[in-house]
Amino acid sequence: MGSVYENSVFAFSTGHFSNYRESKREVNTAKWTKVLLIVFAVSLVFALGGLCAVRIQYVSVSAQLSAQETNGTIMSRQLDKLTANFTTVRDHLHINELLMKELTANYSRVKEQLSISEETVRKLSRFNQSSGCAICAIHWTHSGEKCYYFSTVKMNWTQSRDHCVTKGGHLMIITSQAEQEFLTSNVKETHWIGLNDLDTEGRWLWVDNQPLSQTEEFWMKRENGVSEPDNWTKQHVDGEDCASLGHPDGETDFWTDAYCFEEKRFVCEAAAAV
Ligand SMILES: [Ca+2]
Ligand SMILES: [Ca+2]
Structure with missing residues (x-):
């Protein structure tokens, strides 16, 4: 035991002390490297977690946008259909208006001709009453x-x-x-x-x-x-x-x-x- 102590003292005294310091520094460096690696790993895990969360949000937002786009497309088609129906109804209404005008014009002409015919019948009737003649249809x-x-x-x-x-x-x-x-x-x-x-x-x-x-x-x-x-x-x-x-x-x-x-x-x- 006394010999070891003497050797140590000797080592300190002869330069082995500097080797010891080197060795201790390497141990400390390795320890800090591990700590840094752990910190880096934890940071990397958090970063990956954050990235996944962002990815999930991105997918969710994309899905919502896609659904809104689909709804927009459906609404656009429905709007086109409604516009086409409105155009058809408007065209029919226009045609009906034209027919109504034509019918009204025809009704006026028929009414006028009927009035003329009635006046002719009245004249013929007055003539027949004064002359004693009678009227029979053709072929009678x-x-x-x-x-x-x-x-x-x-x-x-x-x-x-x-x-x-x-x-x-x-x-x-x-x-x-x-x-x-x-x-x-x-x-x-x-x-x-x-x-x-x-x-x-x-x-x-x-x-x-x-x-x-x-x-x-x-x-x-x-x-x-x-x-x-x-x-x-x-x-x-x-x-x-x-x-x-x-x-x-x-x-x-x-x-x-x-x-x-x-x-x-x-x-x-x-x-x-x-
Ligand atoms: Ca008979
Ligand atoms: Ca009979």
Whole structure:
């Protein structure tokens, strides 16, 4: 022990002391290096943490911006669509305005023409009242206070009745000897007249529902006693329920009953305009 101490003293005394100081300085340097490294590492961790936080915020803000951009695009499309709809509605409104103007102009023209027509009818009426003349539509024949239409086509009885109505009249109702003679003098073949017993067999009604019993009748009389109406059933079990002037054989002076489904010419009647 005494020897070691002596050696140490000797070392201090001989330069080993400076080596010791060098060694201690190196130890201190290494310690400070470690401390600096630790500080640097901690700083680096904090820096990386901060960088991650900034990155997260960047991603979040980017997502929000992207969502706002998407919303902006959708709103822009909706605005474009609304603008297009508005343009369409505005165009339709403009077209409707033009149509309304045209309709108004047409209405005014029609109203004016109607006024002229009414004045013409009034003048004609005054003329007819003073002259005793009557007016019948074109293709109608005037006689007395009536107009008569002799068809050029053949129809069954129901079609003939309806056709007369569409022409503004009705199948002929014969109420006088003069009317019967006028009719027979103007036809050369059988024609439907407005008489039938469709509802009740044997109960003959005119198309205005007036019963035949209250007017004159001109049924065909035969010498063999088989007179008309005979409700002939040998060709159809329903019998004959519609009256015609004459029959298919050509005789046209009197009435016969016939099958309503037969097609014949017909006579319409209407009141003359006076
Ligand atoms: Ca009958
Ligand atoms: Ca008959």
